[in-house]
Amino acid sequence: MLDLIPKYLSDLRSKKPLVHNITxxxxxxxxANALLAIGASPVMAHAxxxxEDMLKLANALVVNIGTLNSxxxxxxxxxxxxxSAMEKPIVLDPVGAGATRLRTQVALRLLEAGDITVLRGNLGEIAALLGEGGKTRGVDTADYKEDLAQMVAVEATKRFNLVVAVTGATDFISDGKELYAIKNGVSLLGRVTGxxxxxxxxxxxxxxVAEPLSAAVSALTVLGVAAEKAYEDAPYPGSFHVRLYDWLYRIDSDLLKEKMEVKALVF
Amino acid sequence: MLDLIPKYLSDLRSKKPLVHNITxxxxxxxxANALLAIGASPVMAHAxxxxEDMLKLANALVVNIGTLNSxxxxxxxxxxxxxSAMEKPIVLDPVGAGATRLRTQVALRLLEAGDITVLRGNLGEIAALLGEGGKTRGVDTADYKEDLAQMVAVEATKRFNLVVAVTGATDFISDGKELYAIKNGVSLLGRVTGxxxxxxxxxxxxxxVAEPLSAAVSALTVLGVAAEKAYEDAPYPGSFHVRLYDWLYRIDSDLLKEKMEVKALVF
Amino acid sequence: MLDLIPKYLSDLRSKKPLVHNITxxxxxxxxANALLAIGASPVMAHAxxxxEDMLKLANALVVNIGTLNSxxxxxxxxxxxxxSAMEKPIVLDPVGAGATRLRTQVALRLLEAGDITVLRGNLGEIAALLGEGGKTRGVDTADYKEDLAQMVAVEATKRFNLVVAVTGATDFISDGKELYAIKNGVSLLGRVTGxxxxxxxxxxxxxxVAEPLSAAVSALTVLGVAAEKAYEDAPYPGSFHVRLYDWLYRIDSDLLKEKMEVKALVF
Known part of the structure; x- marks a missing residue:
């Protein structure tokens, strides 16, 4: 599958998928700017x-619980x-799960409301959804433990029956049958919100443009490589943030092939 | 009128108009940053x-329906x-009209709620308000057709009795009696949200600082020229976006006169 | 106290305080990006x-009334x-107080709702809370008058029994017993929103990491020095804004000691 990441990127740019965000x-x-930079088409709509009208047009739904209210x-x-009824892919970001009961509960409720395709969070957030709560501190999580992250990713795929991405210094992505580890990225990503x-x-x-496991691995690889290039240009958070969009726009097959550090793990 | 664009810009900077945004x-x-960069004073207030208090202070109202709820x-x-009752200029941006019925209906209702002065959108959005719906795809519109854009701009001035700006590769602005075309701008504007x-x-x-037709032509010319300079500095979306504010701040009469590509069309 | 500013900065970076914003x-x-750049950890939550859950985790609460609704x-x-019940520090930003009655009233109500620790605003906003209203024009205030700003800062400490920071070309900070003036900063800060x-x-x-008066003086000094360095790099608003985050991240004891222009005033 790893050989296909460059192809998925160019497919994305040809298709320009409409991504409906409730974030x-x-x-x-x-x-919105990250999606535009990579070549997708974002729309935000929550009324x-x-x-229904917007989801008919959309190629995917992204739900992010970072600032909730009723x-x-x-x-x-x-x-x-x-x-879910339209069989569109749905990605859920349980921002801050574990930090407050509301966030944990809402994330769990959304996981039951329909067929979520991919769940992405940091270790504390995904662990909280498994009931290993109490570790999240705000939204930028605590110490990263690689073994735990792997275990939590795999465990969450079983519990919720979907693809799980636990992101951190190393990103772990699993669908319960396969497990991938991505080493790309830089720690300065943690000093830029969002x-x-x-x-x-x-x-x-x-x-x-790809099935869920490949989609998650591709997206995180592309973002990680873009971040490395942005960091080479500018090792401070404001300038780095700006260059990150530049590199999401500039990244191509050659750069991906040269820089990607992804491997399949046995578990 | 085209000779007056530099004067309107310097008038704007002297007056520092307060622009009330519900966006x-x-x-x-x-x-907010674009308004500050050009020399105006933004305020956002929707309670x-x-x-009423805020509109008393404001020199103009800008309404943008990009993320609605009741x-x-x-x-x-x-x-x-x-x-409208205070006779303040009102500019409406029907973001995503045509993409969902809610957006089309709300935009039409706002057009009836008071005396909108200028309506600005892309071709798909303005066409949708004329009942030529179904063409908008999210908020970054479909193929641009210059002839259609002209026609739609002029038609919308008649239907709604106001100044209409249909923006795209070429911007068309009309009040029903005159029609202007602006060639300034770069396509990278479509890769930055907002x-x-x-x-x-x-x-x-x-x-x-200007009557509505001149105001619309001036604003779009200034933005288009600033975008061209930003693109010369930085042809990637993150950096381009940053430089766009720089050039809205730096643009002056000489630069405008050198770069503006605006003409009056006969129709 | 001024000697301790570098120490407070390094304490902040060690502690990485969680700041709960309702803004x-x-x-x-x-x-969020400014807090991340300086080394703190932001969270936004308003449900x-x-x-209660979030405030238990937080080291401080920041309330900003810039876009209200009920x-x-x-x-x-x-x-x-x-x-207040948890005895956490609370900072209030009465954005636009004086511009509308709603904002003035809400700010005054919040000052009574609990033990606000620090109140920060521009001259027009703080004066409006003292009943000297009618001077605010939107959110970027009118002419700055240094004497008046000092007087208003001191007067507000007495009225509301807290630390007050009136920011402008010179910032004045007082707890009613001491008064500090900070000359750092650049006027371009007024051309970037937020x-x-x-x-x-x-x-x-x-x-x-510091008691309220020191906290306010330290924060405004750090921001002012970072702004001066950002301006040296880039004297235009878009680029300046980006560099401001860079310098909030890069600023250290040596730079602070070299550049800070703070003095205690007698009153």
Whole structure:
């Protein structure tokens, strides 16, 4: 599958998938720009009255719970149900699960509301959904433990029956049968808000051109490589953030092949 | 009128008009920064209780329907009514009209709620308001057809009795009696979210110093020239976006005169 | 106290305080990135159901009234009450107080809802809270008058019994017993939206490692020095904005000691 990542990227750019985002207020601009930079077409819409119309046009739905309230929760649940009935891919980002009971509960409820295709979070968030809570501290998580991350990724695929991506210094992605580890990326990503949400949105875009496991691995690899190039240009967070969009736009097959550090693990 | 564009720009900078925005959650930061960069003063306020107070201070109202819900719709309608009664210029951006029935209906309702001064959208959006729907795909529109864009601009001026700007590779602006075409701008604007909304907000600022047709032509010319300079500096979307604010701040009469490509068309 | 500013900065970076923001829709991304750049950990959460859980984890609460509506007002009041009961530091930014009665009233109500620790605003906003209204024009205030700013800062400390920071060309910070003046900063800060809100958020972060007066002086000094370095790199608003995050990340004791222009005033 790893050989196909460059192909998925060029497929994405040909198809320009429409990605419908119901996401948090902090990162809306960030995820829209990341999707545009990579070559997808973002739309943000949360009014219940227009969810069905918009989802008909969309190639994927991305739901991110970073800034909830009761209206948005209703809208997210409805969107998941509609997209599920339409058999559109759905990516869920349980931002801050474990930090508050509301977030954990809402994420779990969304996982039951329809057929979520990919779940992406950091270790603390995904562990919290498995009931290993109490580790999340705000939204940028605690110490990263590679073994635990692998275990949590695989465990979550079984519990929720979907593809899981646990992102961190190494990203682990599994569908319960296969497990991939991605070493690309730089720690400065943690000093820019919304880079996790970007990852989730990009997974949504790739879901329009690849099956879910490949989509998640492709999106995280592309983002990781783009981040490395951005960091080479600018090792400070403001400038790095700007260059990240530049490199999501500039990244191509050659760069991907040269830089990608992804491997399949046995488990 | 074209000779006066540099004068309107310097008038804007002297007057520092207060532009009251009720806009979408994705681009609030973008439009505020574009207004500040050009020399205007942005304010965002949507609580119904404060609309009247804020509109008393404002020199123009900009309404953008990019992320609706029922509360925001009520607030937009009320703001249009109040601003209309106060005879303040009102600019409407029907983001995504045609993509969902809600957006088309809300835009049409706002057009009836008061005296909208300028309507700005892409071809798909404006066509949808004329009942030529079904062409909008998300918010970054389909193929651009110059003839159709001209026709739609002129037709919409008649239907809604206001100034219409249909933006794209060439921008067409008409008040039903005159028609202008602007060739400035670069296609990379389509790879940064909110540049259309920026255009709308800048039209609002120019409405404080020029009559509506001139305001729309001036704003779109200034943005187009600034975009060309930004692109010369940085041909990638993240860096281009940053330089766009730089050039909205730096643009002056000489640069405008050297670069503007605007002409009056006969129709 | 001034000698301790570098120490507070390094304490902040060791502690990585979690700052809970209930802030406006325009600047959420900006304040999150400023907090990450300096070394703090931001979280945005406004659902009433999760305020208590989140505040338990947080080291400070920052409330900013820049884009109100009735739901957000309720959430802000509840958060102030909870944080107050937990004896967490609370920083209030009364954005646009004086521009509309709603904003003035909400700011005054929040000042009564709990023990606000620091109040930061521009001259027009703080004066409006003292009943000297009518001077605010939108959110970027009128002519700056240094004497008046000092007087207003000191007067507000007495009226509301807290630390007050009145920011402008010179920032004045007082707790009613001491008064500090900071000359750092550049006027271009006024051409980027959210830099005042950044100041408020940074005060929140410093409140986790210093008592309130020192926290306010430290945050504004750090931001002012970072802004001067950003301006040296890039004297235009888009690029300056980006570099501002870079310098919040890069600023260290040596740079602070070399550049800070803070003095204690007698009053």
């Amino acid at each position: 948090n207020l902090v990162v809306m601009n960030v995820t 219940e009255e227009e969810l 209206h948005w929760i209703k809208s997210m649940e409805k969107a998941v149900k509609i997209a 880079t996790g949400c970007m990852a989730t949105a990009l997974i949504g875009a790739f879901c329009a | 979408n959650l994705v681009v609030m930061n973008v439009t 119904e209780e404060e609309l 509360h925001w719709i009520k607030s937009m309608e009320k703001a249009v009514k109040i601003a 540049t259309g909304c920026m255009a709308t907000a800048l039209i609002g600022a120019f409405c404080a | 406006n829709l325009v600047v959420m991304n900006v304040t 009433e159901e999760e305020l 739901h957000w007002i309720k959430s802000m009041e509840k958060a102030v009450k909870i944080a 830099t005042g809100c950044m100041a408020t958020a940074l005060i929140g972060a410093f409140c986790a």
